[in-house]
Amino acid sequence: MSTAPFDFRLDATEGAARAAEFTTPHGTVETPAFMPVGTHAAIRGLATSEVGAMGARMLLSNAYHLYLRPGDAVVRALGGLHAFARWDGPMLTDSGGFQVFSLARYREVNEEGVTFKNKFDGSLHAYTPERVIQIERNLGADVIMQLDELIDGGSASEPARGAMERSLRWLERCRVEFDRISREGRAPLDTVPTPPGTPLLPATNDDERRAPQQALFPIVQGGVHADLRRASMRGILNCGEWKGIAVGGLSTGEPKPEMYATLDLCGAELPRERPRYLMGVGFPDDLVEAVGRGMDLFDCVAPTRMGRHGTAFTPRGTVQLLKGTNRLDRAPLVDGCPCPACTQYDRAYLRHLFAADEPLGPRLIALHNLAMLMGLMREARAAICAGDFARWSAEWLLAYRAGGQADSAE
């Protein structure tokens, strides 16, 4: 029985693939599992109750976005991320490093951290490893991520090494701050900076200042360079006892074979008895390939983003709903799929929603794509438990790739 927070119990393995149970303070996640992304503590037009009804168990949110709006102090004052987003199950926050590096209009990176300009009001913000941990401890997700320095997936060895090594130094600072807050508690609520216009927050007592039970995950970096990935894993394992480890910096432009080779390496060399979270990978075929290489947890905005544009995942590849062939098609999008798009509507009506620019369309297909990935991970888990993953995954990938209409790279 795995009941203590952050226990990870392997139920079955087949080759590198694993079926396991990851316990958090808010319940247990059966892995492999896909985590829907609610960047602003909301999953693009979907209620958490709907995503839960499709089988979601662990949700992801983003510290960068919540720091800017409504502010981590506001979320804490409202009872923390679980109470705010109305999700009583496991949650994870990304540090927002990726967003700072990809979205901020202006940024300056040095050893201390990242300075960036808020795109909404132009204000300057300093994002350091310590500040990120303070924010994530205020938000209160079960799993929180370190701040790391990001580079392009195809970067050459030298810039990749520099970013990897800095990420290790930042990890150590994250760990020290995490432990300090565990001992000393969080800052008094009324001293945490808030966005302009926020009413005065109440001063809080010792009980409220006590940090919630959380796990800090490090992130393996190093681009597509095996020596750097090995050095990153070594550095991470030397600097602390981790409840789980993430693999970052993939699916960012590098060729697929290099991504798969990196996953092979990490799958083989990371500790077996800890969950591995592959960040930002969310196309169906990539998920199946990554499960076969020993990855356990996944997140990506692809299912909701593609849903917004009318592209639906199916077991026979992707379907662009706007295609004229759907105009008179009274068949469901995917026969047997439990989501509302497939059980309540037909392809002709779904096409109409996108043609008429009706917001029900993006909403339905975002939920469909999430349901599809979560169901796919349940199928993969069942196959691993049955010792049938090799056959199942080969057949699944063949059928998916034979039908594929849209490229799986965005």
Add this chain to the structure above:
Amino acid sequence: MSTAPFDFRLDATEGAARAAEFTTPHGTVETPAFMPVGTHAAIRGLATSEVGAMGARMLLSNAYHLYLRPGDAVVRALGGLHAFARWDGPMLTDSGGFQVFSLARYREVNEEGVTFKNKFDGSLHAYTPERVIQIERNLGADVIMQLDELIDGGSASEPARGAMERSLRWLERCRVEFDRISREGRAPLDTVPTPPGTPLLPATNDDERRAPQQALFPIVQGGVHADLRRASMRGILNCGEWKGIAVGGLSTGEPKPEMYATLDLCGAELPRERPRYLMGVGFPDDLVEAVGRGMDLFDCVAPTRMGRHGTAFTPRGTVQLLKGTNRLDRAPLVDGCPCPACTQYDRAYLRHLFAADEPLGPRLIALHNLAMLMGLMREARAAICAGDFARWSAEWLLAYRAGGQADSAE
């Protein structure tokens, strides 16, 4: 027992106010009732199942929009509007006259009808009374509306008279075409014009050509001029036996006292034993005022449009969710409201959704506003049945107007 299609049974009256049951081929509507608007056979981001769960009984859609996309022939080929929109209850289509007069980029009106340019592809379309009836009989809603000529609510007597008289002549042409289709059936499906890109539709048999059982509603016009409204009602009643009658051209810019006076007149002089449908009026206080003047059915895009902009109806006036006072407010939007916004979330989170431009916000508040209006009409009905409407409505209006933050005129 009112069971025959288009029967209208008065359950109770109090002054001019009426509680009744209106039976359609797809079931019975208890009135007064608010009908949610699904212009494109979709209610701005909402599934029909959700709107139904909040008490919707009769839905409205728009012939103009469906004629342009996906085409009335396509909807007919897919089984008609009920099958297309997945709503097995009563439905109504507006003719689209209002949209032709208000939305089309180019239009030319003469005695024959309206010529307008499709805003999507620039194509020219002729909208005549006969064509509108053909379209609405292809769509297959239970209640269909005549084509009328629209003018501004505050128009002077002469232009208002011209449009009112033309609308009567168009009504006669609508009636003749409606009866012809009842006798002769609808045009063969493969001869109905379709938008570019539509696949060839199958030729159909006599059974498919048979027109569905529908009721054509005339529209009382005449602006705010009592003599013209009287002449319009007289002309309508002289030209046919109607299953129900609409009152149009109100809430279009005229002062409120003039709107209420017109409703007093229509409420007093229209046949008691037929439903009265007040078109395009959908603010809570206007609904209560109109029920008190004998109106039975209502529709308006206001609840969904205002919901998109974060304005919520409450029994104490409207609430703009973006207001800073909501930032830390953990209270529900409306205590006791059965909608998901009020039962699953708090004001602070709803505010955050609009601040972060998350599409869950417009969706939740659109549904809340619809739920509020539908619940309000159920309350009004209960009050009429209890002989308590005068007291109830006076108290309700007092509380609503005392709290009002946003103007009830858009």
